[in-house]
Amino acid sequence: MKKKHPEPVKAYKNLDFLNSPDARTIRILAEFLEPMKRFREQNIYDTLVFFGSARTVNPQTAKEQLHNVQKRIAESGEKNPGPALQAELDYAKNQVFLSRYYEDATGLAKRLTEWSKSLNSIHRFVVCSGGGPGMMEAANKGALEANGKSIGLNISLPMEQFSNPYITPDLNFEFHYFFMRKFWLIYLAKGLIIFPGGFGTLDELFETLTLVQTQKVIKKMPIVIYGSEYWNQIINIDAMVNYGVISKADRDLVQFCDTVDEAFSYIKDELTRIHLDKERN
Numbered sequence: 001m002k003k004k005h006p007e008p009v010k011a012y013k014n015l016d017f018l019n020s021p022d023a024r025t026i027r028i029l030a031e032f033l034e035p036m037k038r039f040r041e042q043n044i045y046d047t048l049v050f051f052g053s054a055r056t057v058n059p060q061t062a063k064e065q066l067h068n069v070q071k072r073i074a075e076s077g078e079k080n081p082g083p084a085l086q087a088e089l090d091y092a093k094n095q096v097f098l099s100r101y102y103e104d105a106t107g108l109a110k111r112l113t114e115w116s117k118s119l120n121s122i123h124r125f126v127v128c129s130g131g132g133p134g135m136m137e138a139a140n141k142g143a144l145e146a147n148g149k150s151i152g153l154n155i156s157l158p159m160e161q162f163s164n165p166y167i168t169p170d171l172n173f174e175f176h177y178f179f180m181r182k183f184w185l186i187y188l189a190k191g192l193i194i195f196p197g198g199f200g201t202l203d204e205l206f207e208t209l210t211l212v213q214t215q216k217v218i219k220k221m222p223i224v225i226y227g228s229e230y231w232n233q234i235i236n237i238d239a240m241v242n243y244g245v246i247s248k249a250d251r252d253l254v255q256f257c258d259t260v261d262e263a264f265s266y267i268k269d270e271l272t273r274i275h276l277d278k279e280r281n
Helices: 020-042 060-074 083-118 135-146 180-185 199-213 228-236 237-243 261-278
Strands: 045-052 126-129 148-157 172-175 189-196 221-225 255-257
Touching: 020 172, 020 180, 045 083, 045 135, 045 199, 060 083, 083 126, 083 221, 083 261, 126 135, 135 148, 148 180, 172 180, 172 221, 172 255, 180 189, 180 199, 189 199, 189 261, 199 221, 255 261
Parallel strands: 045 126, 045 189, 126 148, 148 172, 189 221, 221 255
Antiparallel strands: none
């Protein structure tokens, strides 16, 4: 009697194949189609995207960290702390400075969500973040405080990135490919708010500005750079204009804001002018 061969595994169930370089195109396509399905099921058609550092902590945590470092310095009995303690002290002071932006991101996301809910439409201008801690957490937290939905587009990284607890569960995503995550951050966006951040935040800001400048993104959307005290030390857009590497019109692609009231009014007025007034007429 002939021995019966085991049933072969279908290609789309073969995990060895799906996780191999040969199936990379399939994995990329999955990160395009699966979010599309979920957004459609949740009636999400436009977003307000918050960018910012994953390393920033809330004000209470920042003050506790500073207090702990200062306590260790006092207990050491040294008049001047050594280089290692001084570095910790400087870092803790900077965290206290940046923590104000965590608070502002929470407040701005809350106000925008409350305004969005007042429009009596289906999930307009939903707060969206990169899904991780820091400023991203602050944005999702603000939306939750307003009893609204919010999106987290997380990315698998070897350090510091994990989903924050304030994201709406059905809108919590985990990406492998940066470019697919960036696609979904920008594709549905009707406005962007850039809080203080590092390389990742700069990457997201300048890629978006490049896409708008070159008209690869043709939709109009307000782009707010929040916190001029920080950003004026990091970038100098006026210098770019003066050197002629960008035009004066490119300078107008962004709006600097320093208070929640200022940013909220600007974004609300722009979204009303660009989208809501046209829909009403």
